[in-house]
Amino acid sequence: MPSATLTIDPAFTIAPVNRRTFGTFVEHMGRCVYTGIYEPGHATADEDGFRKDVLELTRELGVSVVRYPGGNFVSGYRWEDGVGPRADRPRRLDLAWHSVETNEFGLDEFSRWCAKAGVEPMMAINLGTRGVQEALDLLEYTNHPGGTALSDLREQHGASPYGIKLWCLGNEMDGPWQIGHKTPTEYGRLAAETARAMRMIAPDLQLVACGSSSSKMPLFGTWERDVLRETYEFVDHISCHAYYGNDDGDTASFLASAVDMDHFIEAVVATADHVGAELKSSKKIGISFDEWNVWYGERSRRTDGPGDQWEVAPRRIEDEYNVTDAVVVGNLLISLLRHSDRVGVACLAQLANVIAPIMTEPGGAAWRQPTFHPFAITSRLAAGQVLRIETDSPTVSTARYGDVPAVDAVATYDEGRVALFAVNRSSEGPVEVTIDVSRAGVxxxxxxxxxxxxxxxxTNTAERPDRVTAQPFESARLADGKLTLTLPAISWAAVSLSE
Structure with missing residues (x-):
């Protein structure tokens, strides 16, 4: 059996575990909102129409922050449509997802849902069809304590200040599919003007500029450079978005997707630091990896009916995930943790139904997809400091990334407790892994x-919701400062140790 060796040393710290690493994403897309997190009349619905079964699963998932309301949806969104009495709210065409938006669920409902779920809201601003003034209006409505037109309007709607600290300055503005698509200089100027004005109201906001929609975009690198040259002193983070799939059947490369995420993060960090050096700034720009997941373009259910019809909450990209997908998601979390020194926010896209860890049926059950489990367990166990791990591992040959380590891992250390997260990316067979934990004293x-x-x-289904779960890892052994694991082919594991 091939073997790998790792060493865990509490002295080899990267950065503290950032709870915002465990964010997700709620967009007005498909059934994420309607019949996802919100379904009045459902057997579990509360007084606000929120599905309590989904709320419970959200808490179990360990979600820390939720990005809202998009995504592509935000670039045509009028936030005013989603506040105040529901009977007065307009129905609108949503150009992003070719749907009808009823606005029955909006900003007011999202804020109440966040409070019940125990999560931090991350608000995205429409910089596609709107600009500085609309951003200021939204900020006044959400955060100002009172005594002005919009803050008083919020109070009339029965709400205290929402206190939203984390804001996205638009979404994927480099994409030709985006309403209001812009050049990097056009977007950078608008984002800088918006950020500067918002800070006149609330200097302590944390702002995210749009980075490239993916590392495969034609302007990747130059987009980040040009945007940050305009916005560097006004923003805290720049965004990364990445989706990985196995539509071509290249499973070896798919299992190594975290190699691409590592490179993506490191390339954006290098670009940001280059701009910082140009500007002679001591400030470091963080990464908001606020869209990431597995996404199968070819096998997704895109709509309930003909694509030329305008429907309310049609099914969109409701991927059915399997064990291999769960292992990849677990490995992508390893990558995000490994870069905790620069990744300040990360959002698994999305929370319910749309390429999501939680699935529901209208009027029916809610269940966990296989991808739910590595996310929930990592969120629960990761604490303290992220540790750098040096791995001596056999390799796997891939068409996209060349030879990559079969075993990938990260660990955290918190006051005598160690959490290890590891994957075997090989589909050929098990790997015997020996981890030296003697320096950790566990x-x-x-x-x-x-x-x-x-x-x-x-996979898991409504009929068989627990076909795939996290199982006890019987091969794990700890003796004489050595932890040994036999990682089967295509597997993700987590181990918790203490003194």
Whole structure:
């Protein structure tokens, strides 16, 4: 059996675990909102129409922050449509997803939902069809304590200040598909003007400029450079978006998707630091990886009916995830944690139904997709400091990334407790992994779980919601400062140790 060795040393710190790493994303797209998190009349619906079964799963998932309301949707959104009495709210055409938006769920409902879910809101601003004034109006409505037209309007709607600290300055403005698509200089100027004005109201806001929609965009690198040259001193983060799939059947490359995420993050950091050097600034720009997930373009259910019809909440990209997808999601979380020194925010896109860890049926059940489990467990166990791990591992050959380590891992250390997260990216067979934990002083194996199945294509459904779950990892052993694991092919595991 191939073998790998790792060393965990509490002295090899990267950065503290950032709870905002465990964010998700709610967009007015498909059934994420309607019959996802919100469904009045459902058996579990509360007085606000929120599905309590989805709220419970959101808490179990360990979500920290939720980005809203888009996504592509935000670039044509009028936030005023989603406040005040529902009977007065207009129905609008949503050009982004060729749908009808009823506005039954809007800003006021989202804020109440966040409070019930125990999550921090991350608000996106429309910089596609709107600009500085509309951003200031939204900020006044959400955050100003009172005594002005819009803050008083919020109070008339029965709400205290929402206190939103984290804001996205638009969404994917480099994409030709985006309403209000702009050149990097056009967008950078608008984002800088918006950020400067918003800080006149609230200097302590944390603002995210739009980076490239993916690392494969034609302007990737130059977009970040030109945008940051305009916005560097006014923003805190620049965004990254990445989706990975296996439509071409290249499973070896798909399992190594985290290699691409590593490179993406490091390239954006290098570009940001280059601009900082040009500007002679001591400030460091963070990364907001506020859209990431597995997404199968070819096998997604895109709509309930003909694409030329305007429907309310049609099914859009409701991917059914399997064990292999869950292992990739677990590995992408490893990458995000490994870059905690620069990744300040990350959002799994999306929360419910739309390429999501939580699935629902209208009037019916809610259940966990296989991808739910590595996210929930990592969020629960990761604490303290992220540690740098040096890995000596056999390699896997991939068409996209060349030879990559079969075993990838990250660990955290918190006052005598170690959490290890590891994957075997090989589909050929198990790897025996030996981890030296002697420097951490841990003597007790508290928990060991694994996501794996003899059928890597196994999925969960409403009829079989627990076909794929995290199982006890029986091969984990701790003795004499050595932790040993036999990681099966295509598997993700987490282990918790203490003194």
């Amino acid at each position: 003597t007790t194996l508290d928990e060991a779980v694994i996501v794996h199945d003899e059928d890597p294509n196994a």
